[in-house]
Amino acid sequence: MKLSVIISNRNDLTMLAITVRSVLEGLVEVPESEIVISDNSDRDRYEQLLKFIPPGYVKEGKVRIFRQDFPCLFTAREQAAREAKGDYLFCLDSHMLVGNGTLRDLVAFMDRADEKVGFAHAPINWCHQHESIARHDRDMETCELGDWGTAHSEERKITWKGMPWICRRNWFFEELGAYGALSQHRLAWGGGDMHIGVKPWLLGFENWAVPTRPCIHIGPFPGTDKEFPYRLYSQSGRFQACLGFLVSCYVLGGEGMMERNREVLEKRFGKYFSPRASWKKAMRLGEDEREWILRKQKMSFEELLEKRPWNG
Numbered sequence: 001m002k003l004s005v006i007i008s009n010r011n012d013l014t015m016l017a018i019t020v021r022s023v024l025e026g027l028v029e030v031p032e033s034e035i036v037i038s039d040n041s042d043r044d045r046y047e048q049l050l051k052f053i054p055p056g057y058v059k060e061g062k063v064r065i066f067r068q069d070f071p072c073l074f075t076a077r078e079q080a081a082r083e084a085k086g087d088y089l090f091c092l093d094s095h096m097l098v099g100n101g102t103l104r105d106l107v108a109f110m111d112r113a114d115e116k117v118g119f120a121h122a123p124i125n126w127c128h129q130h131e132s133i134a135r136h137d138r139d140m141e142t143c144e145l146g147d148w149g150t151a152h153s154e155e156r157k158i159t160w161k162g163m164p165w166i167c168r169r170n171w172f173f174e175e176l177g178a179y180g181a182l183s184q185h186r187l188a189w190g191g192g193d194m195h196i197g198v199k200p201w202l203l204g205f206e207n208w209a210v211p212t213r214p215c216i217h218i219g220p221f222p223g224t225d226k227e228f229p230y231r232l233y234s235q236s237g238r239f240q241a242c243l244g245f246l247v248s249c250y251v252l253g254g255e256g257m258m259e260r261n262r263e264v265l266e267k268r269f270g271k272y273f274s275p276r277a278s279w280k281k282a283m284r285l286g287e288d289e290r291e292w293i294l295r296k297q298k299m300s301f302e303e304l305l306e307k308r309p310w311n312g
Contacts, residue, residue: 099213118200160197188237191244
């Protein structure tokens with residue numbers, strides 16, 4: 001099989017159905033493909049799930065659904081990846097739309113990419129508005145049109161980003177080590193994109209941007225939190241939400257990276273956890289993968305910052 005689209009789902013029903021239908025449209029251009037869902041919804045929502053997924057595709061095996069009782073984003077994505085049959089994995093959240101031709105373009109890129117490529121990324125647009133940042137106008141002091149981030153018009157190396165990403169399935173487990181400490185300890189949401197995004201560079205691989213139609217991330221809409229509990233995984237997993245950022249800092253760059261980023265972590269995620277109070281805990285959780293990184297890395301995190309190989 002060529003491609004497996006992997007989706008972790010927690011309590012999305014209608015949005016998951018929209019995502020699945022969007023992916024199915026894109027897979028028309030990618031023969032020998034499938035959708036693999038790892039669901040760790042609350043039990044009542046899991047029992048409703050099949051009512052929202054086209055039953056014919058489930059019967060054919062085009063859409064396969066697996067149950068994971070413990071709610072953790074990282075272990076759910078890994079379960080979907082393990083159950084996948086495709087040579088390539090394409091990762092989406094459970095509330096997204098796939099761009100027209102995106103899957104075709106990403107597969108074509110990977111088919112001709114050399115073995116140095118770890119992740120290839122489609123651009124992403126965000127369709128959501130959190131109440132805390134709701135605005136009626138734009139701030140024109142810094143940019144009169146507003147800046148929604150960078151999309152590249154040519155194939156090029158990039159630093160790192162979150163999904164949507166595509167990679168070789170075997171590489172994800174055997175070379176990258178997947179989510180490592182974050183899944184090993186079933187950590188709560190936070191830190192996963194940075195964790196698997198930086199590791200390729202340390203291990204001698206590259207991240208690339210592919211100029212294709214963007215995928216659209218829909219939500220969150222916090223006003224519906226009571227109707228869609230735990231949708232963002234922030235109240236699932238073990239330990240405090242966002243502790244994974246501190247664990248990842250230790251795994252990737254040791255205490256030096258932890259210390260350099262302590263104030264940033266405190267400022268951004270202080271409502272979830274205290275980096276200072278969680279310091280030793282983060283080191284204990286990350287020690288096994290830290291040793292693994294030190295044995296396998298081609299460059300240290302400090303060398304990465306100095307060399308900036310994505311500019312080469």
